[in-house]
Amino acid sequence: MATGWIKQMIDMATGGIAQKRRYWRYKARLEQLPANHRAAIDALERYMLHFGPGEADSLQSMLDDLADLFEQSAANGTAVRAIVGEDPVEFAEAFLRNYPGGQWISRERERLTNAIDRAAGSEP
Template identity: 45%
Template sequence: MSVKRWIEKVIGPLDQKREYRSYLARIRALPEPYRQTAAALQRYFNHTAATVLDVEGSMRMWSDFADLWEEAAADGTAIGDIVGEDPVEFAETFAQAYTGKRWVDRERRLLNEAVARAQREQREQRR
């Protein structure tokens, strides 16, 4: 096994890591207050499990997100014109546009399975 394949097996595909680092650099290069807003939205995406689990879908989302903020900064578009009156609604709608499995999907499945298992056990105990 080549060193590159071994490293990718341990830490994941290097090209995707480079692509993600490039995305982060694009966000850091934004002028204020666009950088601050994009960083706050990214934090929200990361903490609410809004990002797509499959790497390609996630990278597509991050690339489009950076494009949006770069274009807004270049055009001088008001932040309120982008996110509207409810930044949470904007973030949720933006994330929903990218289909794919999300971390929260896994957690929902695990919750449903745990409750179903508990209900089965409870029914068996009543017999």
């Protein structure tokens, strides 16, 4: 019984460390970007942290993909506006749609739909 609990605690601790290391690698990648690309990704990251996935793995995958996009764009000499377009919110929302897992808004939409389905099911 106790060994299961201890194993669970070890798994949580090492998983947390691995996630932190992955995040630090992501941040180090951003430091290599040109200043304007770094400023843009910082702004997008802030927005996406509010509206993006709540699950750590999904969130980190999203951030890694965002870094990939900006690294490739910087290497190709692509301007920030050419990446995000004229409406950065539209870009961010489109990007976020690729990572629906763990988003609080997705959970709330599902909760609303289920509640209405239950309420409608009890109607004569």
